[in-house]
Amino acid sequence: MNPRKPYVRPISKTSWFMTQSRYKVYMLHEISSLFVAIYSAILIIGLVRLGEGEAAWQGWLDAVTSPIGVIFHLIAFVFALIHTTSWFKAVPQAMRIQRGEEIVPGKLIVGAHYGVLAAVSLFVLILAGVA
């Protein structure tokens, strides 16, 4: 026994992030990686199915449009947006651009990222046949 009896603040190893809202937000964007992983697996299986022929591909499409498939993709979409917004928010901290004497303001860098996001999204949508 330690005769000093130091005070050790009790912190749960498994649910410490529930104690503060900013920790919850941190956990929310870290957990987005789980959905990235599952979505990647679904897409890789889709490519395997595409290589196996028309019936296999249709089977994959049926699975994607099943209720469970739709619910998963809706949740994954929300987490993808959480990933994007939190990633962009961190960009000015990771990337400092200096122009002459001035440091380019973070808002401008983040804004440019949203511009590229819009352009990339539009490009993919046009590629898929909308617009």
Added chain:
Amino acid sequence: MARSAKAVPWFLFAAGGTVLSFILPVMIFTTGIAPALGLFTDALSYDTMSAFVGNWLVKLVLFGILTLACWHAAHRLRVCAHDFGIRADTAVAVILYGLATVGTATAALALVSI
């Protein structure tokens, strides 16, 4: 200077996070939500998809996105495991990076066979 092997997964995590932040929302919408809404039925038909993925540039881009996605997720989930109180980091790393390797290899094989 001491060299650390940490740089490799961290680079894949950072590069993946950047690429995914631009491409992931629209990709999930296109392949996961649009089919249920009856959108892009032509683009997602077997003939169009096989012709589209049959293009070598498309194969290369898809391989790049999927590889970065696998390794980004593996590295971030490894940190998540630590955050959830799992301290067996070596085992977690072996399992997650192993899964990322399987994902990368499967994607490569599937793309080559189309």
